[in-house]
Amino acid sequence: MKRWDVAVVGEIYADHVFSGFQRWPAPGEEVHADHYVRELGGGAVNTACALARLQRRVRLIGLIGEADRTWFETRLKGFGLSADGLRSDALNTGVTVSVSTAEDRSFYTYLGANRRLTELLDEATIRAELITARHVHFAMPLMADLAKRLFPLLHKAGCTTSLDVGFSPDWLRDPANRWTCRAVDYFFPNQSEAQVLTGDESAEAFRDWSSSMDIRHGVIKLGAAGAAAIVNGGLLRVAPPHVDAVDMTGAGDAFDAGFIDGVLNGESTENCLRRACICGALCTTRIGALEGLPDFSLLRSTYEHTYGP
């Protein structure tokens, strides 16, 4: 019996989201935001919260600055998640500042404590923790040599694995990371990430690339068009439910959670895709990555409404 359903590993951020600026300031000028929120951020937090909301036993693993621990504890608790898997670091929590006008959005990022993530994953205590999960999800551009040390260990311990590297062009272009794409059980790029990998953003190009690379289970996220999985060399496409999307932040991370939840349930690939699409779509209905995440009963009712009983 494994202690956790899922260990989610990745960069952890404090997101500062400023919106409603009338214009961009010139250097030395000040402009005022209409609206500001501070929220936990990063793909690992988003996917972990989504899985916890679906009643999974989740261990979130990453690094934060000690000064933010109480905030993380309180916010994660709202999702039924503990912050105990987050290690404290002398550096501050990573920060992303998001600034938007009606037309555009820009991000400023400080890596902070996340700088030590690769080093952390080589620690024996962390490895011992990872192997107590049924599934390990990496929401990060996992370094090739670290992947080569970790995956054999995880697979030997009977863990299934998945990877969402986010938009990391250097990682996606580096041939050294092809081994990692092959070693992981489920690989979750979105369209722009697939374009960096294959030179083309179509699902067909991703299908051909996945087949030629011997990817175990390639899954491509296609925004409002849903997603597709490569099954026996062909494309299995699923459309999401129709929603009034207001903010795409975190949709891909919610999608990953829905898919992993299906895998843990032993669902067919088509059902995993459907659950994933529902989680992604519902996530877009609220501002921010966390407010729109469905619980199990909303997932089930949306499933029946969209795809039938």
Ligand SMILES: Nc1ncnc2c1ncn2[C@@H]1O[C@H](COP(=O)(O)OP(=O)(O)OP(=O)(O)O)[C@@H](O)[C@H]1O
């Ligand atoms: N407008 C939409 N309507 C319905 N579903 C959507 C919409 N946008 C996204 N989704 C759902 O969310 C999933 C993930 O979205 P997307 O393809 O944008 O991922 P992503 O680019 O990785 O997102 P992120 O910006 O969070 O990294 C899609 O596969 C789809 O199921």
Ligand SMILES: [Mg+2]
């Ligand atoms: Mg994404």
